[in-house]
Amino acid sequence: MDEAEFKKRRLRWKCRRGMLELDILLVNYFNRCYDTLDLVQQQSFEALLEQEDVVLYAWLMGEEQPHDVFLQKLVADIGALRARME
Template identity: 45%
Template sequence: MSEDAEVRRLRWRCRRGMRELDQLMLRYLDGRWPAADEAERALFLRLLDCEDDKLWRWFMGRERPEDTDLAAIVAIILALPH
């Protein structure tokens, strides 16, 4: 799969149905994905597999992922400039 096709597919997966989550996921995809290494990309893909209600609680700071790797990618996304 070409890089462009992969990014288009990921852009679709970033659509979560909540504007705030959409913006956070797309901010990562547009701002960090191109330079991310394979390990970080794999974490982002794992994050996309999580349920929206969990993502919402994690990104709003109401909970922290038990998985330290997922907690790390959440922190990376939250630290991205707006």
């Protein structure tokens, strides 16, 4: 396994948070979109995964907004995917 594949496996694992709502949103977004993201968007996704579960939940449920503009865009994109899944 090369380094890029190892990194993707690690990120996919980090999408599994133990909170069903987050697991569904993050894993689906990763599976459907990660490979199409540019480098900045991929770095933003990695930064998103470093957040605490309660923070992620608040962002992804629309209760709060991240301060970082790149994270705001990413949260909006995940929300759009969520809307298409419902």
